[in-house]
Amino acid sequence: SQQGEEDPQALSIQEGENATMNCSYKTSINNLQWYRQNSGRGLVHLILIRSNEREKHSGRLRVTLDTSKKSSSLLITASRAADTASYFCATGLYGNNRLAFGKGNQVVVIP
Amino acid sequence: DTEVTQTPKHLVMGMTNKKSLKCEQHMGHRAMYWYKQKAKKPPELMFVYSYEKLSINESVPSRFSPECPNSSLLNLHLHALQPEDSALYLCASRTNFAGGYEQYFGPGTRLTVT
Numbered sequence: 262s263q264q265g266e267e268d269p270q271a272l273s274i275q276e277g278e279n280a281t282m283n284c285s286y287k288t289s290i291n292n293l294q295w296y297r298q299n300s301g302r303g304l305v306h307l308i309l310i311r312s313n314e315r316e317k318h319s320g321r322l323r324v325t326l327d328t329s330k331k332s333s334s335l336l337i338t339a340s341r342a343a344d345t346a347s348y349f350c351a352t353g354l355y356g357n358n359r360l361a362f363g364k365g366n367q368v369v370v371i372p
Numbered sequence: 373d374t375e376v377t378q379t380p381k382h383l384v385m386g387m388t389n390k391k392s393l394k395c396e397q398h399m400g401h402r403a404m405y406w407y408k409q410k411a412k413k414p415p416e417l418m419f420v421y422s423y424e425k426l427s428i429n430e431s432v433p434s435r436f437s438p439e440c441p442n443s444s445l446l447n448l449h450l451h452a453l454q455p456e457d458s459a460l461y462l463c464a465s466r467t468n469f470a471g472g473y474e475q476y477f478g479p480g481t482r483l484t485v486t
Contacts (some may be wrong), residue, residue: 292473303376303462303477304415349414353473358403358422358466360475362414 271367280337282366284350285330292353293326294360295335297346304349308335342372378463378478386486387453393481395446395463404446405464405475406438408457415462421446422468453485 272280284293292311296304310317310326310333317324323336337344347367351360376397385391395404402423407415420428421440429438435457437449446463460482464475 294474296477301460301480301482303378303479304464304475306474306476309474347412358420358427359417365412365414367412 271369273369273371274340276340276342276370276372278340280340280344280368280370282335282348282350282368284333284335284363286333286350286352286361286363287331288354290328290352291355291357293324293333294351294353295322295324295333296349296351296362298349298365299346307348337368340368340370342370344368345370376463376465376476376478378461378481380481381479382482382484384484384486385450385453387455389453390449390451392450393448393461393463393483395448395478396444397465397476397478398444399465399476400443400467401465401476402443402468403466404440405462405466406436406446406448407462407464409460409462409480419448450483453483455485458483458485 274280290312292309294309295307297307298304308319308322308324310324312328321338326333347365349365350363353360379394404421406418408418409415417430418432419438424440435452439447460480462480463478466475
């Protein structure tokens with residue numbers, strides 16, 4: 262069953278603006294990850310946040326995790342046309358070899 | 373080498389054909405995955421191999437038959453598929469070391485069943 266579920270909205274923003282996506286999940290997790298997928302291609306791992314972390318940064322990415330609300334957000338700052346993609350959150354459970362992917366957010370950055 | 377390769381990139385097959393998808397990684401990862409992804413949907417897990425043994429089969433129809441001949445290779449044998457099996461098939465791998473949770477994905481095989 263799907264764990265992570267992003268808000269099912271597509272984002273269309275101008276280059277240079279920030280893009281924020283949210284993800285909620287239902288059960289206790291070990292970690293939460295964000296992946297990017299360009300059209301028809303494989304997924305690329307962006308960032309992982311562990312259940313005992315609240316915020317993490319990687320370049321222009323900032324991810325937050327609120328385990329009390331079972332939610333996460335991904336912020337992409339100063340967006341670029343190359344950030345146009347689908348973004349999926351995925352939750353990893355304790356002692357489990359699998360990830361549960363959310364529905365994905367389509368982000369379009371207009372040059 | 374942090375790459376997962378998949379061949380072929382595209383495959384068109386009839387419902388009576390037998391074909392195979394291939395996945396390869398040389399990162400020393402001992403967990404390997406097959407996913408199926410339909411357009412505008414998240415990947416759906418099909419199979420997981422851990423140390424070359426099948427550890428998870430998500431109730432996939434027997435017309436899909438996975439094989440892990442060695443720690444670097446993963447195959448998906450296809451036989452008597454249906455048009456609804458048309459999708460992007462993704463392979464991924466992951467280290468089994470503690471703390472290594474992220475999965476590395478290949479570019480996928482776009483499968484069309486006619």
